Amino acid sequence: MDAYDEGSNARPVPGEPSAVAPLTGAGPRLPADPPPPAGSVPSAGPPPAGPPAEGLAALSLPFQIAAALAVALVAVVACVHLGMVFLHVAPSNTVTKQHGRAVDDWVYPEFEQNWKLFAPNPLQQNIAVQVRAEVKSPDGAVRTTRWYDLSALDGRAIDGNLLPSHTQQNELRRAWDFFAATHDNTNRPNGMRGDLSERYLRRIVVLRLDREEAGGPGAVVQQVQVRSRTTNVPPPEWSQEQVSDKPVLRQLPWWPVSESDRAAGTRPAHSTGTAASAR
Template sequence: MKQQDNRAPVAWSRSSMAVLVAFGTALIGAAAWHLAAVSLSVAPPNSLSRHYPQWIADHIHPELEQNWKLFAPEPPQTNTEIEARVRTVNGTGARHTGGWTDLTAPDVAALRSNLLPSRADQDLLLYAWDYYTLWHDRLTGHPRQARLMAANLKRTALQRLVPRQRGRQITGLQLRLRFDPVPPPHWASPTTTTNRPATKVLPWWRVQSKDYQGL
């Protein structure tokens, strides 16, 4: 015969129930906010998205960005050439400002010869520049995310420059962008946009040891 278990069920204390209820409420609230932010980011402009654009952008970008061009990408309209130069100091304290180094040329050569690394690695620098310009153009006046994108662009450029310095410490970095518009095909309709190359020079960025640690 089975012996009847007469033990009373374990009762939750009031403090445990309060913690459980608070955790459940916070979890439901976070899920509701996430779904609302994602929905508002992809929905047509409305009163809520116009009233809270910064809150929505801070939650969505850059990790949860919706890029609908993934399945139908537009061909590039310009050829972008990214150049960099650095200020360095050696062990004796002598300072030096180097010349411009073309950071894009190795990527273009690797793409044309189908060499490793992957296409994503080869386009890393260009993606970093695209995100930098995107956040600085759309979110001027809100520098937190802009600083994040600037740091990403800085570290991506330093990753390619550090091996060239032969032990000299980099103290400053400057980038120069050259845009060469891709001419349209002969059958395309005339366009009013300029076909002249353009150059954009960024200001000098201070480089600290933490900026290129682990590169």
């Protein structure tokens, strides 16, 4: 008897070997590869793929070199800055005696160190910096503005602000401290940094006046005058200290405003009202 029954659904008869391949197969099955001979070493395949490179290793060689140079430059600048600040706050020594000018040029005015908070007698005064200006309108009229209390404007900007900027808190105050420390009571510079402190303060107040649109739209600031209003902080009730409650004014002379005093963002001077025409 044949190994398959006749008919469309032919199935192999149990116990009999198949004589032909199944009709649904792809063809006759190829014989399997023979096993490798004993003692032979199997050929090594491609190495397994490792994790992808990260960080600087993922960059090409030119970019790795550029990144390494940038990191080295930042490290050098940081070391130089720390060294300059250390020499600035350290007691007088041979290095500061020979290179004190270079140290001061690096530190002032942005990185000046102030330890008054830890002094035995901290500051007990409120100092308000105020400014007025002589402006020239587009029609040629020259007039003097009112006094602008810049310290009060900064105070209102900080009040209620959880994250006030360093500029709002310290720029104007530190500029006035810098000026007062480098000028005597007659407002004359007492050192080489006097002119620098004057230009620094003048440019700040010119920028602030422009922000407030002093003199109205189109008006150009020709001269500025700065003054300070100092009042003592009242002592606590349990203290027997007696202080004056009268404000003390320190008024500076008029300063002509030049083009170099106009910081970026200020209104350009009109041809009829440039700083050159300031008296």
